[in-house]
Amino acid sequence: MPELPEVETVRRGLTRLVGHAQITSVDVYYEKMVSPEANQFKKMLAGKTIERIDRRGKYLLFRFNDDLTMVSHLRMEGKYDVQPAGNPITKHTHVVFHLADDRDLRYTDTRKFGRMHLLKTGEEAELVAGLKKMGPEPTAETLSVAYMKTIFGKSKKAIKPFLLDQSNIAGLGNIYVDETLWLSRIHPEQPANTIPEFQIRQLRANIIAEIKRAIDGHGTTVHSFSTAYGEAGEFQNHLMVYGRKGEPCFRCGTPIEKTKVAQRGTHFCPDCQALRKNPGETMVLGLTGGIATGKSAVSDLFKAYQIPVIDADKIARKVVAPGTTGLKQIQSTFGWQMIQPDGSLDRHALGTLVFSQPEALAQLNGITGPLIKKAVKRQLQGYRRRKVPLVIYDAPTLFEAHQAAVVNEIMVVTVPEQVQLERLMARDQLPKKEALDRISAQLSLAEKVKRADVVIDNRHSVDKTKAQVVRWLNEAGFGSLMTDKAK
DNA sequence: CAACTTCCCTGCGCGC
DNA sequence: TGCGCGCAGGGAAGTT
Numbered sequence: 001m002p003e004l005p006e007v008e009t010v011r012r013g014l015t016r017l018v019g020h021a022q023i024t025s026v027d028v029y030y031e032k033m034v035s036p037e038a039n040q041f042k043k044m045l046a047g048k049t050i051e052r053i054d055r056r057g058k059y060l061l062f063r064f065n066d067d068l069t070m071v072s073h074l075r076m077e078g079k080y081d082v083q084p085a086g087n088p089i090t091k092h093t094h095v096v097f098h099l100a101d102d103r104d105l106r107y108t109d110t111r112k113f114g115r116m117h118l119l120k121t122g123e124e125a126e127l128v129a130g131l132k133k134m135g136p137e138p139t140a141e142t143l144s145v146a147y148m149k150t151i152f153g154k155s156k157k158a159i160k161p162f163l164l165d166q167s168n169i170a171g172l173g174n175i176y177v178d179e180t181l182w183l184s185r186i187h188p189e190q191p192a193n194t195i196p197e198f199q200i201r202q203l204r205a206n207i208i209a210e211i212k213r214a215i216d217g218h219g220t221t222v223h224s225f226s227t228a229y230g231e232a233g234e235f236q237n238h239l240m241v242y243g244r245k246g247e248p249c250f251r252c253g254t255p256i257e258k259t260k261v262a263q264r265g266t267h268f269c270p271d272c273q274a275l276r277k278n279p280g281e282t283m284v285l286g287l288t289g290g291i292a293t294g295k296s297a298v299s300d301l302f303k304a305y306q307i308p309v310i311d312a313d314k315i316a317r318k319v320v321a322p323g324t325t326g327l328k329q330i331q332s333t334f335g336w337q338m339i340q341p342d343g344s345l346d347r348h349a350l351g352t353l354v355f356s357q358p359e360a361l362a363q364l365n366g367i368t369g370p371l372i373k374k375a376v377k378r379q380l381q382g383y384r385r386r387k388v389p390l391v392i393y394d395a396p397t398l399f400e401a402h403q404a405a406v407v408n409e410i411m412v413v414t415v416p417e418q419v420q421l422e423r424l425m426a427r428d429q430l431p432k433k434e435a436l437d438r439i440s441a442q443l444s445l446a447e448k449v450k451r452a453d454v455v456i457d458n459r460h461s462v463d464k465t466k467a468q469v470v471r472w473l474n475e476a477g478f479g480s481l482m483t484d485k486a487k
Numbered sequence: 488c489a490a491c492t493t494c495c496c497t498g499c500g501c502g503c
Numbered sequence: 504t505g506c507g508c509g510c511a512g513g514g515a516a517g518t519t
Contacts, residue, residue, distance in 0.1 A: 003513095032495090058513080076496085076512050092497090111496040113513070130514065157490075166514080174512070263492080265511075 004171025
């Protein structure tokens with residue numbers, strides 16, 4: 001089912017194959033497919049030469065000499081191919097263009113949904129309904145944030161059918177809509193006019209990037225997520241949600257659901273794409289990285305711009321402070337040996353225990369995990385109420401602790417493995433073996449990078465890292481948050 | 488006008 | 504193995 005990238009791939013291929021070919025005659029086997037009526041259609045094309053092939057949305061525009069244009073839509077299964085003249089046609093060949101160089105350009109279409117309209121060049125924009133209403137092409141130059149904000153604000157329609165409507169944005173079909181909504185963490189039934197600006201910006205960036213990736217990949221999208229969550233073997237299907245009903249979400253592991261939205265089969269992750277009754281304007285950026293990759297330096301950059309940072313480590317300490325239910329649960333689970341004489345947690349004793357016994361670590365996480373999640377949620381609620389535009393959630397184990405679904409976007413700070421090892425050995429005065437043990441105790445840096453929405457490369461100077469953070473702030477629409485003092 | 492529904496088609500997977 | 508049913512899908516046209 002061709003969507004814009006596939007149609008663009010077809011356009012390029014045809015340009016190469018028949019870009020300047022001359023048509024001698026045309027056979028039409030399924031008359032409803034063409035307009036004007038078949039005999040007229042054949043007569044008009046005989047002797048014409050293809051000068052160029054254009055594309056608008058999912059429409060192909062064959063430009064002939066004498067100001068003639070053929071508007072062709074492949075719909076579901078339409079295909080063009082070029083064969084030597086005289087090759088027998090197949091069951092589903094509906095139109096054959098005989099070329100002057102003893103080749104045939106053939107159109108096949110099992111479901112006969114495709115259509116071809118022949119008209120005077122320049123009139124197609126008025127006479128073909130789909131072209132007349134066609135929205136902007138999904139590229140950085142043609143699809144602006146301002147335009148998207150305007151059209152989103154005017155429609156109560158669910159975002160899924162809204163994006164499928166070619167008059168809003170050109171070229172998106174069922175697959176790319178599901179994919180870009182997943183990438184942007186937006187529920188397919190979220191009304192367009194309830195989507196906050198930061199998500200419109202994310203969606204725009206994802207649509208543009210996804211379409212570009214697919215065009216560069218000749219009509220297929222290639223993502224680099226590997227075998228997260230126990231999927232065996234090489235990841236062959238390059239789609240993140242489409243056709244993955246029941247399989248784990250690559251971001252959070254929750255099974256992908258398939259429902260019907262506006263009569264269309266729709267795939268989404270119920271956990272990271274929650275339907276929001278009152279979506280706030282607060283964007284939550286999850287910040288994570290590997291041990292000693294320099295995540296805290298990036299965190300400090302945000303703080304310097306007065307952007308609030310929720311520190312997961314700090315919260316983790318708070319929920320087991322003296323007098324908390326968290327500490328009481330640790331005491332009743334692991335015994336009084338875990339409590340120091342002054343009533344505080346004996347981190348060393350607990351650390352020794354959980355490092356040697358995996359079940360103990362799971363038990364500990366079972367106690368602290370929910371408490372941390374609750375505390376984070378409460379803090380976020382406060383920021384949302386105050387309509388703070390951007391909050392950073394600084395969490396070293398964002399993925400491991402299954403917290404990825406609470407954020408709107410994930411930033412991963414990374415360095416090459418060798419640099420990570422050297423920095424860790426130097427920082428914590430560790431021998432190589434111990435440093436390696438600590439690194440391998442975490443989800444691998446490569447895997448974190450794969451699951452990131454944005455990656456900060458921290459191998460070079462502070463200035464270079466800062467430039468990347470500033471760039472992200474500007475692109476995400478938070479440029480105005482950077483105060484002059486901090487700049 | 489917005490928001491639905493129907494129609495156009497064929498192959499395929501499913502249940503019996 | 505075979506038969507019928509329902510579903511898939513983009514976009515236009517028709518209906519509420």
